[in-house]
Amino acid sequence: MTNIKDLAKMAGVSVTTVSRVLNHHPYVSEEKKNAVLAAIKASNYQQNINAVHLSKGKTQLIGVVLPYSDHPYFSKLLKGIAQQALEQNYHLVLFQTDYKECRELGALRMLKQKQIDSLIICSRSSDWSTIEEYLPYGSIVLCEDVKDRQVSSTYVNHYKIFYNALEYLYKKGHQRIGYVIARKSGTNSQYREKAYRDFHTKYQLSYQPDYIIDECLYFEDGEKAINRLKKMKTPPTALLVTSDQVAAGIVVSCQTHGISIPNQLSIIGFDNQPIAKMMNITTIEIPLLEMGRSLFLQAVQSDLTNKELSSRLIERDTVSYKEKNK
Amino acid sequence: MTNIKDLAKMAGVSVTTVSRVLNHHPYVSEEKKNAVLAAIKASNYQQNINAVHLSKGKTQLIGVVLPYSDHPYFSKLLKGIAQQALEQNYHLVLFQTDYKECRELGALRMLKQKQIDSLIICSRSSDWSTIEEYLPYGSIVLCEDVKDRQVSSTYVNHYKIFYNALEYLYKKGHQRIGYVIARKSGTNSQYREKAYRDFHTKYQLSYQPDYIIDECLYFEDGEKAINRLKKMKTPPTALLVTSDQVAAGIVVSCQTHGISIPNQLSIIGFDNQPIAKMMNITTIEIPLLEMGRSLFLQAVQSDLTNKELSSRLIERDTVSYKEKNK
Structure with missing residues (x-):
């Protein structure tokens, strides 16, 4: 492959001159510049971007740690991150961890070695002390409430959302609620x-x-959840299900088992994925695309920010009013 | 940040000596080596991996082009690729294209600039001539039947699979088949x-x-498909549905619209995703994880191979025998 020395030889100029042309340095005569450009064209010379990254100290690569790339929650979050990355001319390096800490460490080491500029951890496996150790090497952005710690984060308030959803069901008469x-x-x-x-x-x-x-985690786990319920002497009358996919699986499984929704079992899903709309499942909307975009922006910005996004309950057909059995 | 010159100064040795220690060169005295190692430890010096990549000409990064990272077909394929990458200590750079050619070109340019070692294109947007132009710069692996072309590929025989499925339905008495x-x-x-x-x-x-x-593409598109069928004067009696997610959406939509499956409409899904098993959908199993693993292996191997994987029909409850209306 052609290198800078070959170009100098072909153009009949010094290596320094070639380097100046490649780096758009002003003090090169028009004649020499044209000779170098002709040599570049003739040899189909291609600059090794790793040399550029080495000199700039930046790679335009952002790492994304997630447990499963095939889970709808994470794939929607990833979509938001990817959309924003594209707009700002960055690329994503994917770390699928299956929640194995050693794989998350691999991502952190790449940050340390400057192979990526920043790291977004969508769902964390390692301790906070481990994360802290890698903070000097580049931005680490988290998708959880980490106020008072020196990292940026975007998240929803899971405590508040859960508490409000439980109270909503309680006010509808439910006292035996599972999740x-x-x-x-x-x-x-x-x-x-x-x-x-x-x-x-x-x-x-x-x-x-x-x-x-x-x-x-998945649609098919709805069957598993219903099997667990069927073994209980006094099963819950309502379930908070932290994934619309699983909630949809529960609805289909209940049809098979002859359990009437919402009369015998009320369901609230999470995320407001399209499957929840199609199956008329009451759900709590989590703005996953917006969350992904925000995580990306935080990964490329130098100042630390903590952003709480809001959620909202979308009432559909899977919650019933239950008379209290006093 | 500490660089190699700082290390030399701290250790009281030449830059060449530091470089020799970093690159495990044998001709360095024990004394000087220890001085350099002490300086590395004291300064928390971290080698910039981009320098290593520059000297080796390899990045251990493989690019993956896919249209949607949140579609179950592609996310399962990606999972297979990621599993194999992990085993061989590579990382993946994700290019989510939404089938926009310019985004695929971005990935090809990164291959040319050596920011990735190889590129796996899970579903291609650009012309063959464009792909060909980038072949000199690194391996490009495709997920389609490209025999007689100078790239590696792993694929299933979509012609044969489709033809066999159509014949299967025909032998069950179906003459009006859609897909x-x-x-x-x-x-x-x-x-x-x-x-x-x-x-x-x-x-x-x-x-x-x-x-x-x-x-x-998605579960919720099942509703769209059924709406299209409902507008037809003589709708098909059977459908091949190239995604189990969409097939599952069709099953749920048919319940809403009072269309009996399989009596009024027979369905064959594709992929054998868990949702098909749970909903008892007859489907054609496509070995997506195996396909992903194979694509990755081809991306890191230097010889060109074309691998056709086999599929199989899994008979469940969504195809009925239809009496021919002669």
Whole structure:
């Protein structure tokens, strides 16, 4: 492959002159410049962008850490990030972690080695102390409430959203309410669990740990959730389901099992994905595209910001009024 | 930030010596080596990986072009690619194109500039001549049947799969068969259309262009497909639906519209996604994870290979036998 020395030889000029032409330096005679440009054209010379990145200290690559690229929640978030990246002429390096900490560390190491300019962590596996260790090397942006910490973040208030949804169901007469989530260990789920406990304390309801159904991510996990409910002596009368896909799966599974929605089981989904609209599922809209765009902007901006986005309840056909059985 | 000159100064050695230590060169005295290592530790020096890439001519980054990262077909394919990439210590740069040619060109240019080592195009927008222009700069791997062309590819035989599925429905008594696809213009859809035409010719059936329903990608597009069918005077009695998500949407939409499946409308989905299993949809299994893994392997191997993967029909509950109305 042609290098800068070959170009100098072909053009009959010094290496310095070629370098000046490549870097648009002003003090090059028109004649020499044309000779270099002709040599570039003749040799189909292509500058190695890694040399440019080395000199600039920037790669125009932003890393994105997410557990599953095939989950609708994360793929919609990724879509928002990708849309904004495209507008600003950046590209994304994908780290699919399956929630394995070592894979997240791989992404952090790439930040340290300057192979990416910044890192967006859509759902975190490693401890805060690990994240902190890598902060000197570039921006790290999180999708969770991390106020008072030295990183940017965009998030929704999962505590408030969950608490409000539980109160909404309570006011509709529901006292046995369960919820369906992906994993118990994440920051967001810890906020949800706190809201769930606080709600039970406030309304003096008995807290049932088995009403928390975890490991439900996809449409087909709706069947799993219903199977769990069917084994309970007194199953919940309402479920908060933190993914519309799973909520839709529950609706279809209930049809198979002859469980009437909303009469026997009320459902509130999350995200307001198109599947919820099509199946008339009451849901809480989370602005995932906007969240993705905001995360990207924070990744390329130097100042630290924490942005809380709002959500809203969209009432459709899957919640019924339940008479209290006093 | 510390650079190699600073390290030399701190260690009291020459820049050449530092460089030798960094590159594990053998001819460095133990004393000098220890001085350099101490300076590296004290300064928390971090090698810029772009310098390493520049000297090696490799980045360990593979580009992946796909139209939509939030579509289940592509996200499952991406999952397979990502799994294999992880095993071989590569990372993926994502190009979400929305089928815009200029965005695919952006990916090709990154290949030319050596910012990525190879490029996997999951669904192509640009002409073959454009692809050809970039072949000298690195491996380009395609997910379509491109025999006799100088690229590697992994694909399923869409012509054969479609033809066999049409014959299967014909043998069940169906003579008015339609199909539902994402876009008409792709190579794969052109194979499908050819199979559809050839099938009609062979069995002397009248070819109905309006039985081809395009722009259906997501679950919620099932409703759109059914609305199109409802406007037809003599709608098809069976549909091949090239996405299980759309097939599932059609099943749910038919419930709403009081159309009985399979009695009034038979359905064959594609991919064998979990949603098809849960909803008992007859489908054609496409090994997407295996396809993704194979595409990745081809991207990092230097020899050109063309790999056809096999598919299989999984019979469930959405195809009925139809008496011929002669």
